[in-house]
Amino acid sequence: MGFRCSSPIFRPLSKTLTLGLLLSPHKQSSLLPLLLPRALSAAPAFQPTPSPIPDDTGLPLSLSLSLYIYIYKCMYVYTSPCPFDFFLFLVYVLAIVFGILGSVVKPQWKAAIDFKWIRDNKAAVAVNVKNRNSNANLELVLDLYERMLNVQKQEVERLRAERNVVANKMKGKLEPSERQKLIEEGKNLKEGLVTLEEDLLKLTDELQQEAQRIPNMTHPEVPVGGEDCSALRKMIGSPREFGFPVKDHVQLGKDLDLIEFDAAAEVSGSKFYYLKNEAVLLEMALINWTITEVMRRGFTPLITPEIVRSSVVEKCGFQPRGENTQVCRYVAESNNCIFLYTHGALVTTGHQCSDHNQIITCHLNHSHHELCNSLSQSQLYPVYSIEGSDQCLIGTAEIPVGGIHMDSILTESALPLKYVAYSHCFRTEAGAAGTATRGLYRVHQFSKVEMFILCRPEESDSYHEELIGIEEELFSSLGFHFKTLDMASVDLGAPAYRKFDVEAWMPGLGRFGEISSASNCTDYQSRRLGIRYRPEASSSTNPQKGKGNLAPPQFVHTLNATACAVPRMMICLLENYQQEDGSVVVPEPLRPFTGGLGVITPKSR
Numbered sequence: 024m025g026f027r028c029s030s031p032i033f034r035p036l037s038k039t040l041t042l043g044l045l046l047s048p049h050k051q052s053s054l055l056p057l058l059l060p061r062a063l064s065a066a067p068a069f070q071p072t073p074s075p076i077p078d079d080t081g082l083p084l085s086l087s088l089s090l091y092i093y094i095y096k097c098m099y100v101y102t103s104p105c106p107f108d109f110f111l112f113l114v115y116v117l118a119i120v121f122g123i124l125g126s127v128v129k130p131q132w133k134a135a136i137d138f139k140w141i142r143d144n145k146a147a148v149a150v151n152v153k154n155r156n157s158n159a160n161l162e163l164v165l166d167l168y169e170r171m172l173n174v175q176k177q178e179v180e181r182l183r184a185e186r187n188v189v190a191n192k193m194k195g196k197l198e199p200s201e202r203q204k205l206i207e208e209g210k211n212l213k214e215g216l217v218t219l220e221e222d223l224l225k226l227t228d229e230l231q232q233e234a235q236r237i238p239n240m241t242h243p244e245v246p247v248g249g250e251d252c253s254a255l256r257k258m259i260g261s262p263r264e265f266g267f268p269v270k271d272h273v274q275l276g277k278d279l280d281l282i283e284f285d286a287a288a289e290v291s292g293s294k295f296y297y298l299k300n301e302a303v304l305l306e307m308a309l310i311n312w313t314i315t316e317v318m319r320r321g322f323t324p325l326i327t328p329e330i331v332r333s334s335v336v337e338k339c340g341f342q343p344r345g346e347n348t349q350v351c352r353y354v355a356e357s358n359n360c361i362f363l364y365t366h367g368a369l370v371t372t373g374h375q376c377s378d379h380n381q382i383i384t385c386h387l388n389h390s391h392h393e394l395c396n397s398l399s400q401s402q403l404y405p406v407y408s409i410e411g412s413d414q415c416l417i418g419t420a421e422i423p424v425g426g427i428h429m430d431s432i433l434t435e436s437a438l439p440l441k442y443v444a445y446s447h448c449f450r451t452e453a454g455a456a457g458t459a460t461r462g463l464y465r466v467h468q469f470s471k472v473e474m475f476i477l478c479r480p481e482e483s484d485s486y487h488e489e490l491i492g493i494e495e496e497l498f499s500s501l502g503f504h505f506k507t508l509d510m511a512s513v514d515l516g517a518p519a520y521r522k523f524d525v526e527a528w529m530p531g532l533g534r535f536g537e538i539s540s541a542s543n544c545t546d547y548q549s550r551r552l553g554i555r556y557r558p559e560a561s562s563s564t565n566p567q568k569g570k571g572n573l574a575p576p577q578f579v580h581t582l583n584a585t586a587c588a589v590p591r592m593m594i595c596l597l598e599n600y601q602q603e604d605g606s607v608v609v610p611e612p613l614r615p616f617t618g619g620l621g622v623i624t625p626k627s628r
Contacts, residue, residue, distance in 0.1 A: 239544065273463075433557070435557060472587040
């Protein structure tokens, strides 16, 4: 009998023993001597299912054989177990517990990338890669794909067919010499097949790694070019006219005793901060007001984990791009050092920053300022990973919310799923020193409220408009002067099919600053996260049907949007609502969440 083997207990023999022959009740004990050479040479009659336990962590073959021989003897030879066989069996079990379980490694994952579609639409994909300034190597991906198909279809299948012919011949009555010849032939075929399968696995892994660099396709209305090419969608409100010198939020925070940067720099490093007094109430009010408003629009509230597996970060599309990387590793070797890694390797030596206690590495071809600028422009969110583990601190709640339905098939009636999630966010990016990133504008840790939608493919464009509409309503309620932009192709992160940004006027900075964005990621993330839905069976809408007359599952589309990034909102509030006497007015919508606080006044010294 043949079967699929997924248990780690049977995997040590998954490539060496046909279990059906060993455990069959029709075989006699006289066949046992033939089983040993077969166990050492013949190919398996089944293909093991993927498992997180790697093949190279198997136990010694003698221990593996002891289990099967013990079972065989108990069933067909002895009326009671042999003590020695039981001892071998016990050794095997203990070795399983202390050996295999102690050597479990992180499971490998594969994205459900449609390589055939990429091959058939090579020209369009190549243009998209160029327009988005991606360094994805499309030619290499297609070459690896063709090589994989060639090995898979021709070499592996040929050897498997020859192996099956040998196996069928072994079933008949044969002379010992003929049987031995077939055993040797099967052994040679098995060795050749193992080599080819290893080559195929390497090709598949390399193909996956390279293909994941290819960005999502781009909406046809997205402007082609850099940030300067982004298209203005709307200009809402007008800038306030001040009859007195305007302060920025840093000065206001100091004068009103709201924000403490210096002490935070001593405690944690630059780009950290303490909120004090009414600023704490403002943050809580912004979060509670935002969640309340978004919930009214049918969203389910979440508080997410803030540590996730690095594989989930990758599945959400935060992959290395160019010579930079999105995932930086925090190393507690010296005072607050941050090292930049690409594919797990340190790419440069450190660069000393202006605060004298933080080191950020830069690629050999970049200066520190260029690196920070390129990270900012490409919307990559470098996150902290935990040394010695496969976990990271999240850079956005998009990551844990995206993972909540990972590897699942949803019902069509459950869609759309709308979430509004609160979390802290941690990003290694801090930007170059200067007024553009001064104070709260770019920090390493902050609070954020994120909207996330999973929907049917045909609905994602309309939900994208809904998300940007919610953002516009929220910011209009607070009286901000802002504009919305259809971001240009180069400024799109790899997962985004289209992205709208919101930039609000910040009087103290004297410019517009980004406070929010909304992205339609289509099925880019769901193919990596394994999130599908099963359409309701209907001959008109779903002509293809799978098992049990069910429509085949399809990948959902995912969208995300920032409802409230607290530091940027705090900048807008303090700078736009400042008064000539140095006080700051609290916007009307937030007052129910601040205990009725209407004005923040300077503290008496």
